[in-house]
Amino acid sequence: MMTVVFLPPHPVGSWSMDKRMGTQKRKPMTLRTLRDSAAATEGELNETLASEKREARLRKFRELHFKRNEARKLNHQEVVEEDKRLKLPANWEAKKARLEWELAEDQKKKECADRGEDYKRVKLLEITADDADRWERKKKKKNPDTGFAGYAEAQFRQYQRLTKQIKPDLESYERQREEYGEDFHPTSNSLIHGTHIPTKEGVDRMVEDVEKQIEKRAKYSRRRAYNDDADIDYINERNAKFNKKAERFYGKYTAEIKQNLERGTAV
Template sequence: MEKQGNVYPDCINASNPYHDCVDYCLKKIAEAKQKLAESEELSTKDPPEERTVHPDCINASNPYHECSEFCFKRIADAKHQIQKDISEEDDSANGQHVQDDAEAGYPHLNEKQKKLFELRLKLNEARKANQMAMVAEKKKMEGPSESRGISKQKWLEERKKKIGKLLDSNGLDMSKAYMLDTQESAEVKYKKWEKEPAPYGWDVFNQKTLYNAYKKRTKNMEIDMEAYNKAKEADPEFYRDASSLQYGKVSKVPEENIDRMVKELKDREANRKSFSRRRKFHEEKDIDSINDRNEHFNKKIERAFGKYTLEIKNNLERGTALPD
């Protein structure tokens, strides 16, 4: 490898008349030659018949290599980086030359060289502006990526397509999608739909309803099974019947159990006071309608014009609006 002046002929910037090779250039040249040698070794083997390789790929000379999305991305990044490095080197070199030449007034350049030098400066500026415009346009063309994974609408569409393919393979249409449900998923789905009807009439006081109310009240009660078992072992007649000699006597109850019972009763009373059932009508309210539809219409009229007709309504009710 012969060196011409301050530039190696194998350097990527050899065509730049203002470029001087440094250690970085030698390193890049050595890496390129090493990769070329490796690719030549792989080229001696029999290549596959069909493959997809980009000509600018770093492994294009490998007969067994097939480009993927990663390769295309690396090619685009490499081109961008090369153009960026070239523009930066040109800008730095040209900037230094411009400063030196501006101070010296271009003493070592003739008229044509000065004009060529100015054209090179404009070319570098145009290249840099073009590169920035390309990057901005690429960002504008690419849609914004989803910040929190796949959207719900997209997930539903993909799920619908997947179910449609399964139904088509079985000769069914979308109205028969329930036939793809397993027994477990169907039980879970139907359990959500089932609702126990509210008790009506005298059913409010039957044994089942009272037992359900008892379970609801005792669901949040704290039970100390250890203390309960100790009390049961200490008293042989813990559960007394009518023939017991201790029938009617009060057993000893811990204070904390009494406090817990009192707290539950107070909470129940507070809930009962705060409960408000929506009633269909109020008995103390004046009747000013003949049916439900007329009542609804009167409410709308009152809401819209009540504040404007309040005085007229009061005069009619008192009888003061009638003529003498």
């Protein structure tokens, strides 16, 4: 039969067990001890939060320092590039693009020549109808052919056309440079007028161009393009031709009279 033994209750605030059970006796937990423990725990928590805030601020400071150095570096590079651009000619970008385009064209011509193909035909195959129409309108707008307006203007247009056809001959340039020596770059004391002797190739080129001009004049009978922006001061084609001739010789004298008639202030 099992016997039950009742032990007396433990006092409040303390733990006490029989020494025969091998237990240790602990000190009682007072209110002051609890307050000190809570204060220590709160202090550790505050210190941890402060440490985290300090680390976050230091990390933010390092990021700002890195961004400042990066901005200083980029600003310096931009200043150097701007200084280079200011030292270049005003139309350097256009010249650079033009030179790159010419190099690409020369490369294409060489490739076509190696394959035995005609470069002009190959180039036309790559141009769409819209591009061709746009380039043609741009060409007419840039250099409109308004017909004969005066001998001086006709000669100037011919001069521009002939100079566009001239291509630099570097071999002839170097040969003349060696031949003339210091006189190649003339000064006020240089006397080289009348000493130039044209080459056979130059004479043949001039003769060929003159023959082309004669042939073109013989076939030149097309109708002049109509200018929508021009003032209408004629009643028929014959009157328009007469007005053009009169304007060419007396336009500067009748300009003020025309303006007064248009304003209605003519006397």
